[in-house]
Amino acid sequence: YGTVYKAYLPSEPFEVAVKVIDMPKTIHDPCTLGDIFSEVTIMDEMRCEPRVCHLVDYGVSSGSYYIATSWYRMSLKAWRSAQPPDSLQANMRVYLSIATKLIDAVCRLDDRRVVHFDLKCDNVLLLPLSPHTTSEEMLRQPPGAVAPNFDVFLADFGESMVYATGEDGYTTRNRGTEYIKSPEMLTVANASSKERSTYDRRKKVGANKATDVWALGCLIYELLTGEFLFFDDDWIRFFIRVTSDSMGDDIMAPERLAPLRAVEGGEHVVEFLLWVFVRDPVRRPTIQDVAKRWDVVRMLVANGAPDSEAPEDAAACVSAPDLAASMVMRDSDRAGIAMLAREDFSATESEEARCGWNAVHLSDRLLVGAEPNAVRQVDGREVDSLRRAGVTSVVDCSRLGGGVVASEK
Template identity: 35%
Template sequence: VGDLSCAGIVHQNVFYFEGRQQRRIYEDVELHSLILTLILSLLMTPKHGLLDSRYCDQYPIMRFQRNIPFLLSVHLNHGANKAVLPWVFQQVENIGWIGGLRLLKLLCESAMHRWMYTNMRIIGGGQFGTVFQSMVQLSDQSNLQVAIKQIPKQTNIKDRCVFFDVFSEIVCMDSVRFEDHVCHIYDYGVDESGYWIVLKWYNSTLKKWRDSLAGSMNDNLPVLLAVFKQILKAIRILHKKDIVHYDLKCDNIMIELNKPHGAPGASEDAPHSTEHEEPKSSSHDELVPRIALVDFGESRRFGASDELDLRNRGTELVKAPEMLDLDWVGRKDSKAFDRRKRVGTNKSADMWSVGCLFFELFTGRFLFQDYDFASHWACTTGKDGGDVLNEVNERRLGGKGPLVEFLRYLLAPSPERRPNIEAALKKFDAAAAEALRGTGREVASDPCTPRDSLGHRNSGFSTPDSPRSVAQSIGGSSAGAARSGKDSVRPDRPLVCAAAGYEESYFAQVLSNLCVLEVSDEELSGVDGLGSGAWGALKSRLGQHAWSHVIDFRLQGAGQLPFQLDVPHVMRLPWSSTSRGAEEFVYFLPAIFDFLRHAAILRG
């Protein structure tokens, strides 16, 4: 397709339709969709839903491969193949793997609904994309501010496969959705111009916050230690999912200064503010920003624990020694090449970058900022025989022996001797306590842990923002339902139930095919009568709709609902206990959102 458009021999559509007439596969929509589903299945690894390197690569032409994602994108977005898309989505759903849905979201332009994003304004950009600030109107009075990263599509089949990089970034971010200290991804897709990644909006970067921090490092030591502890927790989350970031620096960490979690009306997506009515405590809690790792463009999720990456990634100043040596030792014509040694990088490369980030956060400058490339390479790889941390940089750490010792612990030249994230966390706790000993201060509190009215930390299960309280507040509950005094306390969270007739707001118009029903077991069993309460009001309306997807939050073994008999897609949550705890609910959230995403795509 790319060669024909460049040569201008014949119009693409004329050539395409002539080819369709000669292939009988296009006469049967089901057969056509089965072949496409087979191709999509071959592109993915079966266990983790990653791209199979045998069929996809960043530079397929250099590896003598076909650019299959480019060909699939052209094929699926052609007007003549519009009828086959619902069949493909249906078959991918039947296979039951999220990787297929990710593929279709990034290949089919019709799956991206960009109309909901308004007032877009460019706030940054680089070589590979542009970042916009945008608004999403949730109702007449409520708006959500988001950040949108747009990456141009590949225009020629011989160019770099942009899809390969975008898919890897989406896999990493989607795998840690809803986790603390990691950027939240709301949506993603593709249109005719490029790829869209919709992210949560954050106030500022950690770099800007550190530059604006008043006082010396010793003055802000408890706050800096608390921020770095959050960073270590974020890396632990990534490494548990076998994700390596490869580009850890202050510019790639966003921050938000929220109200305390116990404050009334505090919400993660509400406009950020540092002012509140509660009196400030004498601790440093109000000064500690909540961090979120962003920019997963250089990241990769590994399919096996012993796998090594052969691509040179990240920023030069934070690259590990094995990354700087990668091109040299990996070439067969190099003197350093040894076929007996495995070449590549893994999670230990992040641990070196964590050490560089530690120095940058505490001093406000890069560790190897004053080095040229040759001296930087010699110092990090140990070729100069010197110390990786010179006396000048030691003095920049304020003469804190525990901090210097911890930094040396991370900056081991050999990846085999470098600690993993769990060992680094234990070492950091000891180093932080030692650094603050005798100062009368302690490490500032983690802003992600909620407190009660007395300042004590709680579990979060009974707070207004917990999944349990949200589950109690959704939908139209029956007025006759018997509830305990604890359950009667509800947060003020109005939810539009469009199927019940509330169609005035913009949010109800968008979700016109969604109904959230909350009803007690007594009502379903007929104790209070099926003609009373919310059930009686909704029963007739529910029967008028042809529901395609139902999520059943009840325990296993519960009876069928009257409108649930002929629903093709039903998701029952596999609760492990009758209490249906909040922690287990949070564990189900990614699967629930993937199920809802499939419903939205299937129904257009």
């Protein structure tokens, strides 16, 4: 809902996107105030989260509401649509790296008790890691790249909800895009009906955060193939396939899995998706389980090792050059000490424009940035040594090979 405009603020070194939503003019027009309030509340709460579209301002003007956010280069949908049809094998590591960022983003939502309900490539925005990177360079990743030259940001929280406790985190309202809805969301309209033979007033009904795990699986498939996993011209057949096992044990049509199985390492991704798509939300894996298992999938695909050869502690063994700081943040036991992960600076375009050097962020003694000698500023203040910045131990991932666990230096 609404119209999006691109604007430039003369007082600031960055562009913004302004979404304008008309107020209802008659009693017959839909009232979007509730959705707008929820969207602004969530974005304001997550203003400092690096994987969420940044809220700049919001308010009311004559006859309309408006929400101003940072301007992003393109959506993940537009980026994926611009890739060659046969790019899955050549860009597999890039796609897996993007999926890791998406999983981390959903983990951050879960930490803040936010359920998105509409995770799809259209609702993921991209921003280059360097302001000097052109849109064409974003669309055409360097040959042999193992990670994209851009970061991902979740957007469009109009269908989302925020909750205080687990008991409050259920909805009986139909939310999201049809072909990425979980079984419980597709049947949510009937969930609270007391006329059902299986009605139990003691059981909490509706869709909760487990829906985002289902949608995340759909999002990863859409990223890899450019298509909706469960799309079907016959809506009844789609509904039956997702909500019941009357069509057999194959929850995913074999023809949908064929493109994944045709590439090297794709079978590991197929097994991951089969593990994610559990119809019963109680038995479905949590987002934390998904994050840990995805680390193993990336390692297996990168190394080409069969499942039987996977190390016992595979979740802790990842390719060191791909060891993202976000991975360490969400599993502090794995880090144990402050880490300097070698990756492109995590500053936004506006921060880079203001600083003119690598801007990094220090959080819980975890330093994320470039090489040690490239660090110039931490949390807005200049530093001349890592120790003065509060970092007492550093893991340097830049010199480690793939498939090994980073050790203290």
